[in-house]
Amino acid sequence: MKPMIKRVIITAGLEAIALSRIGRLLPKAAGRAVIFTLHHVRRYIDRPFDPNALLSITPDFLEAAIQEAMSQGYTPVALTDLPELLARQDDGKRYVAFTLDDGCRDNAEHAAPVFRKYDVPYTLFITKGFVERTHTMWWETAEALLREVDQFQFDFGEGTEIVACTSIKQKNATFLRIARFIESIDEDIAVNRLNQTAISHYIDPVKIIENEILNAAELKRLASDPLAHFGAHTVSHCCLTRIEAARLEREMTDCIEAIKNWTGKTPTSLAYPYGWKRACGAREANAALKAGLTIGVTTQPGILDKPARDEWMLLPRISLNGHYQKRRYVAALMSGIPFHLM
Ligand SMILES: [Zn+2]
Incomplete structure (x- = not known):
């Protein structure tokens, strides 16, 4: 489907769900936790050619998403706290975790202050080769x-x-x-x-990488923020299903080691590059487990209820997408209903 037509259909669907307030009628569709995916957080620039626009949201929209989640009663938590919280008996509490892929410099500049304002923990997924300027996007x-x-x-x-x-x-x-x-x-x-x-x-x-991506010194500085957490996003940001086993292992272990050195925090989570179905599966999940990681996140859409043990390595997330920067769309997505309709 043409991206533009697809966007119109998705927008219409989100509007319909938001308008119908169907989420309030069917609260059972909602899970116990939501993980949001972000990339760039920066000022909006209107450009006719903007193929990566979906990967950029404004600080205002981030703030609106936090407000929406909180007003719906979701408690913001660090991604790595979710296994313990969801293992507990369902007491009606719901949780939201914010994650940001690729380690963009604007995350420290524009997203961190918003997270600080609302005391919201956040996890940055770091690509070693981007930080070291050995790999490009x-x-x-x-x-x-x-x-x-x-x-x-x-x-x-x-x-x-x-x-x-x-x-x-x-x-x-x-x-x-x-x-x-x-x-x-x-x-x-x-x-x-x-x-x-x-x-x-x-x-x-x-x-481009030097302009867009945090370097080691900046990561170290960001790590002093108690709300900041770090996860692995491999060494080269390649599609992991397309590489051999030995490299797959190194893509994870080398990245974990580097993040530990830069931030003083040992990552226990991973975001699979690209994150769609053909970019991560059981082999990649097992390699992540072997590397000592306990949570793996994809970019496949969905909400969490009570993931089974093997599901923690391939968790769904909801993208805060630059094409859909409306608070009512966040509400529609958090209802879980769009994923039942897909
Ligand atoms: Zn990425």
Whole structure:
């Protein structure tokens, strides 16, 4: 389905649920806990070409989401406190945990003050290779490249071709094509090919990381915030189901070790890069357990009731998505109803 059409349908669904106040009629659809996923938290910039807009919310929307959760009676807790809290007898208490993927600098600048204002614990999922500037974010590189150029040469696997991307429509289509390409061959090779193309157009993918992602010193500083918690998001942010077992192990253990050194806190949770179904499964969950982790979160939507033991390593989360920044949508999502309808 075209992303734009999909967005209209989802918006309509969320509006319908919010309007009908169906959540109040069917409280049983709601679970005992909700885990929110965020990425960037920063000021909104209106840009016609903005393929990563879904990954950015404003500090105001974060504040609205916290207020909505609290007004519904949810107690904000650290992600790692959930197993113990949900193991207790259901006493009607509900919990909300906020998580932020990738370790964006704006999390410390714009999200941390909001969390502090409401005394809300939060967990940042850190990618070792981003902090050390050894790895890059292909989706940000692709956005920067496509914003800059009207055409470029690229080999999507069938030889070098000239890719036209003059119009916004072409840029969006090319972004999706690059996303599919990243999944089509070895991810390291694909990302490297994209990086080389960007560099040839004077776009530095490492510079993007330097601008967007917290460095080791900043992480250390953030770790002094008692509300800040840290989880692993691997070394390279690759799709874990596509790599061999030995590397899978290193992606987790090396990341855990680095976070421990930077923050003084040993992470016990992991967010699987991308987090969708084909990016994490039983093999990855077992590797995480073996690495000493006790919670694994996906990006598959859903709420928590009382996860079984094996479900703690593949928990669903609700995305606070840049395309749906309305407090009433948060209420609709927390009702759990959208996930029953999917
Ligand atoms: Zn990520």
